[in-house]
Amino acid sequence: MLFNTRQRSKWETDLFAQRKRLADAERSLTVKQTKKATEDRRIASNKVEWYRGKLADLGRTESKASDNRIFPFWYAPVIVMEAGRLVLKPMRYHCRPNGKPESYDRRYDGLYNARRDNLERFWRGLFGRQHTVLVASSFYENVSRHKFEHRELRPGEAESNVVLHFNPQAGKPMLLACLWDRWQAPGKPDLLSFAAITDEPPPEVAAAGHDRCVIPLRAENLRAWLDPVGKDLSSIYALLDNRERPYYERRMAA
Numbered sequence: 001m002l003f004n005t006r007q008r009s010k011w012e013t014d015l016f017a018q019r020k021r022l023a024d025a026e027r028s029l030t031v032k033q034t035k036k037a038t039e040d041r042r043i044a045s046n047k048v049e050w051y052r053g054k055l056a057d058l059g060r061t062e063s064k065a066s067d068n069r070i071f072p073f074w075y076a077p078v079i080v081m082e083a084g085r086l087v088l089k090p091m092r093y094h095c096r097p098n099g100k101p102e103s104y105d106r107r108y109d110g111l112y113n114a115r116r117d118n119l120e121r122f123w124r125g126l127f128g129r130q131h132t133v134l135v136a137s138s139f140y141e142n143v144s145r146h147k148f149e150h151r152e153l154r155p156g157e158a159e160s161n162v163v164l165h166f167n168p169q170a171g172k173p174m175l176l177a178c179l180w181d182r183w184q185a186p187g188k189p190d191l192l193s194f195a196a197i198t199d200e201p202p203p204e205v206a207a208a209g210h211d212r213c214v215i216p217l218r219a220e221n222l223r224a225w226l227d228p229v230g231k232d233l234s235s236i237y238a239l240l241d242n243r244e245r246p247y248y249e250r251r252m253a254a
Helices: 002-031 035-057 203-207 219-226 233-241
Strands: 075-082 085-093 113-115 131-136 139-144 161-168 174-183 191-199 248-252
Touching: 002 035, 075 174, 075 219, 085 219, 131 191, 131 219, 174 219, 203 248, 219 233
Parallel strands: 085 191, 113 191
Antiparallel strands: 075 085, 075 131, 131 174, 139 161, 161 248, 174 191
16 A cells, blocks of 8 residues: 555656646747657656556556556666576666666666667677566557657657557567666665657568567576676677567557
């Protein structure tokens, strides 16, 4: 009950901030059409709806299919290797690298996604050192509506999103390659958090208008992925290349 009270207070504060952001963007757009204001309106609109839905869910007692989904800043069980054993740990789905300030969470709100082409730059402290795996049966993506419909934005049309649900046709759980870290600071509780590695999309995902895709590892490569220390980076990249390649069926999310 105490958790719900604290969560409600936080979400109400965040909802107020996003409503203000939306109102500011709409005022700016009445004066001049700018990319920043358009993007602010799109993001704020999505977040307002998200916070309203989550606040409504706090009073719900029955389960829904959507409860199986995770969102950035939520916790999920992931697999790590400890002393040769596979261990399940709850971690936050948005990675805050150790040594970075807490403000990183707000400054970089996309750190649930570790792009493969950035693994040896931004993620170099974790890639080849601290790997984990998220078991998932499907994934969701926000896609710009005009890209999904294979067209340009119409004059005066505001960019909007659709949410697509991608399911591997094979129907078996995916072992998604991820990175993780343990954030520590004096006087603060440790934070375990992770980010899913994404790569160029297969044709069917690209055709839906999205430019990234998660990487499902082969089951026989699980232990090698979870125990990367001391391995040559080329052999680790080979694990990402030698991935499962299911066909992803898609539908509009409910």
